[in-house]
Amino acid sequence: MGAPLPGLSLLLVSLAAGWGSGAIAAWATYPGGCKLVQSTTDCSGRWLSSVPGNLRGDTEELLLDDNTIQVLGNVSLLSYHQLRSLSLPKNRLELIEPGAFLSSQGLHMLNLADNLLFTNYSLTAAALSALPALRMLDLSGNRLTEDMVSVLVWNLSSLESLSMARNIIMRLDSSVFTNLTQLLELNLEKNYIFEIDQAFEGLQRLQRLNIAYNYLPCVVEFGLTQLKVLNVSNNVIEWFLALESDDLFELEVLDLSHNHLLFFPVLPRQSKLHSLLLEDNEMSFYQRLPNGTSLADVTVQFLLIDGNSTNVTTVSLWDEICHSNLSSLRVLDMSQNQVWYLPEGFLAQMPSLTHLKLNQNCLETFNLSEGDPLGMLMELDLSQNLLEELVAEVGSGDILPNLQVFNLSTNRLQALPRGVFTYTRKITTVDLSRNRVDLCPQPAVTGKAESPPCVDIRGVATLTHLSLAGCGLQGLGGHPFQGTSLMHLDLSDNHQALSGDLGWLQDLTQTLQVLSLRNTNLSSVTVDFSALNSLMCLDLSGNCLTVFPSSLGVLKLHSLDLRDNCLPDLPLDVVWTPLGKSLEEVYLSQNPYNCCTLGWWESLQQLKRLHVPDRQEVTCSYASRKLSPRALPEPVLQSCRWQMANLALLYLVLALPTCLTLLVAFALIFLMHKQKLLKMVKNQCGVSSPY
Numbered sequence: 001m002g003a004p005l006p007g008l009s010l011l012l013v014s015l016a017a018g019w020g021s022g023a024i025a026a027w028a029t030y031p032g033g034c035k036l037v038q039s040t041t042d043c044s045g046r047w048l049s050s051v052p053g054n055l056r057g058d059t060e061e062l063l064l065d066d067n068t069i070q071v072l073g074n075v076s077l078l079s080y081h082q083l084r085s086l087s088l089p090k091n092r093l094e095l096i097e098p099g100a101f102l103s104s105q106g107l108h109m110l111n112l113a114d115n116l117l118f119t120n121y122s123l124t125a126a127a128l129s130a131l132p133a134l135r136m137l138d139l140s141g142n143r144l145t146e147d148m149v150s151v152l153v154w155n156l157s158s159l160e161s162l163s164m165a166r167n168i169i170m171r172l173d174s175s176v177f178t179n180l181t182q183l184l185e186l187n188l189e190k191n192y193i194f195e196i197d198q199a200f201e202g203l204q205r206l207q208r209l210n211i212a213y214n215y216l217p218c219v220v221e222f223g224l225t226q227l228k229v230l231n232v233s234n235n236v237i238e239w240f241l242a243l244e245s246d247d248l249f250e251l252e253v254l255d256l257s258h259n260h261l262l263f264f265p266v267l268p269r270q271s272k273l274h275s276l277l278l279e280d281n282e283m284s285f286y287q288r289l290p291n292g293t294s295l296a297d298v299t300v301q302f303l304l305i306d307g308n309s310t311n312v313t314t315v316s317l318w319d320e321i322c323h324s325n326l327s328s329l330r331v332l333d334m335s336q337n338q339v340w341y342l343p344e345g346f347l348a349q350m351p352s353l354t355h356l357k358l359n360q361n362c363l364e365t366f367n368l369s370e371g372d373p374l375g376m377l378m379e380l381d382l383s384q385n386l387l388e389e390l391v392a393e394v395g396s397g398d399i400l401p402n403l404q405v406f407n408l409s410t411n412r413l414q415a416l417p418r419g420v421f422t423y424t425r426k427i428t429t430v431d432l433s434r435n436r437v438d439l440c441p442q443p444a445v446t447g448k449a450e451s452p453p454c455v456d457i458r459g460v461a462t463l464t465h466l467s468l469a470g471c472g473l474q475g476l477g478g479h480p481f482q483g484t485s486l487m488h489l490d491l492s493d494n495h496q497a498l499s500g501d502l503g504w505l506q507d508l509t510q511t512l513q514v515l516s517l518r519n520t521n522l523s524s525v526t527v528d529f530s531a532l533n534s535l536m537c538l539d540l541s542g543n544c545l546t547v548f549p550s551s552l553g554v555l556k557l558h559s560l561d562l563r564d565n566c567l568p569d570l571p572l573d574v575v576w577t578p579l580g581k582s583l584e585e586v587y588l589s590q591n592p593y594n595c596c597t598l599g600w601w602e603s604l605q606q607l608k609r610l611h612v613p614d615r616q617e618v619t620c621s622y623a624s625r626k627l628s629p630r631a632l633p634e635p636v637l638q639s640c641r642w643q644m645a646n647l648a649l650l651y652l653v654l655a656l657p658t659c660l661t662l663l664v665a666f667a668l669i670f671l672m673h674k675q676k677l678l679k680m681v682k683n684q685c686g687v688s689s690p691y
Contacts (some may be wrong), residue, residue: 121148360383520543
């Protein structure tokens with residue numbers, strides 16, 4: 001399992017924060033293509049093979065990123081005595097000559113990432129040792145081994161931030177960082193580290209440590225009390241055991257995500273931990289098993305071998321968790337594990353918790369109760385579990401009074417405890433998608449005294465986002481959204497959701513901004529959208545629309561999704577409607593458009609503000625062929641013109657006999673009643689007849 005690890009840590013090493021910061025003032029072009037602003041000179045991406053010698057002597061920051069420099073010679077920086085920051089990543093740097101920095105003793109930041117410094121690392125180390133004021137050094141991506149690293153940083157006692165990411169370091173011991181007594185941040189991610197032997201014990205000021213994306217098998221006897229941020233994510237860790245001590249650890253963030261943890265980590269007894277990230281492991285709790293077996297008194301023994309000494313540590317895993325002080329914990333992410341229950345009192349240790357993620361586990365029940373220690377909780381994610389029941393002791397007290405986001409999607413729920421939202425005074429977002437739930441009120445079922453179970457959200461005034469996708473809704477009867485302030489509503493994948501009374505639309509006319517009716521068996525005449533005055537985004541994809549809904553023309557949508565319908569065309573005058581004038585994004589693909597009636601498509605092209613993200617996928621049909629409307633072949637265009645001409649001629653031929661028949665009939669009627677008509681005219685006009 002490897003030698004004991006005295007400590008490890010989280011990313012967040014912002015070595016490059018200072019590179020290329022510059023001022024906001026306008027850049028001025030310098031001879032040679034470099035840009036100058038105040039005391040910063042940017043010569044990045046100029047194919048330079050050496051450092052320009054004609055730059056301003058008072059340059060404090062010099063950016064030479066992405067060039068072809070191979071050697072930084074003794075005279076390369078001779079003219080720049082004021083240099084404070086030098087950036088040389090993505091060059092071909094193989095050598096820094098020992099005297100290269102003698103004229104730049106005030107250099108604070110040096111970025112040498114993504115070069116070839118492994119070739120002459122000993123000479124480069126001699127050059128670096130001449131920088132007494134160096135604070136930040138980036139040696140990432142230089143194919144360095146642990147021995148090379150030890151030589152390169154041996155004399156850099158002034159360093160506060162060091163990055164050795166993306167090298168080929170495999171093992172670390174106490175000799176590598178011995179002299180870095182001022183180091184605050186260390187980044188070792190994306191190496192091949194599988195063993196750490198007391199490598200960080202001398203780093204008394206170290207606060208941020210990142211060893212993500214390596215091959216560490218375990219972390220035992222973690223004892224870096226001064227460390228604040230530790231990232232050991234994306235390793236192969238099965239155990240995390242903190243040192244058995246009552247010392248106060250400064251640890252605030254611990255990232256153990258994407259490992260192979262089998263048990264909840266044994267954390268320091270006293271710490272300032274506020275973020276614990278355990279996503280994507282193999283954790284479970286073993287105090288009781290699904291078959292009823294109890295492991296409450298089971299202990300685990302660890303055999304720790306360090307040189308010639310052997311130490312046996314006996315741990316009762318659940319007792320260790322109970323002895324850890326988690327009162328300051330605010331974020332707990334246990335998603336993507338194998339947790340099927342939470343031990344009694346587990347969450348009671350975390351009264352400050354604001355974000356709890358338990359999604360993608362095996363939970364079958366979850367308990368909520370009045371006076372629960374989760375009174376500060378703002379986000380609760382229980383999605384993708386096996387929940388059949390959400391247990392709540394609903395009375396006169398508050399249940400999760402500060403909860404804002406509640407994700408219950410993809411479970412086996414059929415209902416929620418009655419009144420569960422009554423006491424969540426700040427709830428804004430609820431996701432119930434892919435549960436077999438119905439909304440209250442439910443119509444009475446013949447032969448049954450009670451209505452089937454349902455979820456009641458009526459009167460939850462703070463609710464703005466609701467997802468009911470794939471819930472098998474049979475029709476939204478009554479007014480299920482009455483008293484809410486819904487702005488986002490997702491009813492996708494409910495084939496019968498629009499089969500009942502559509503009065504619910506009237507309850508949302510003033511607030512609803514985003515509506516998804518994807519795959520709801522919607523036809524062109526089912527819903528009248530004209531009353532939804534506030535609607536901005538509408539998803540009608542995956543339906544049965546054969547005609548563009550005319551009620552959309554009066555809306556001022558910003559986004560409209562019409563994909564995967566049966567539309568042969570769009571109205572020609574759509575660009576002149578309020579919809580056409582407001583629309584910024586429209587999805588149109590997977591419809592059987594007629595290649596000979598694309599006038600609407602040409603009109604849409606005239607709207608410069610309109611974006612069609614799936615433009616490349618839009619096709620039209622012609623003679624059983626699918627073509628792109630952007631470049632129809634000339635034979636097709638000519639055939640369409642003939643078709644349209646023939647169609648006009650056909651209409652003329654069909655209309656001509658009718659017109660002739662009417663004309664003949666009129667003439668016959670006139671001749672038959674000529675005398676009567678003349679006499680009538682005479683009587684009306686008072687003129688004597690010549691006969």
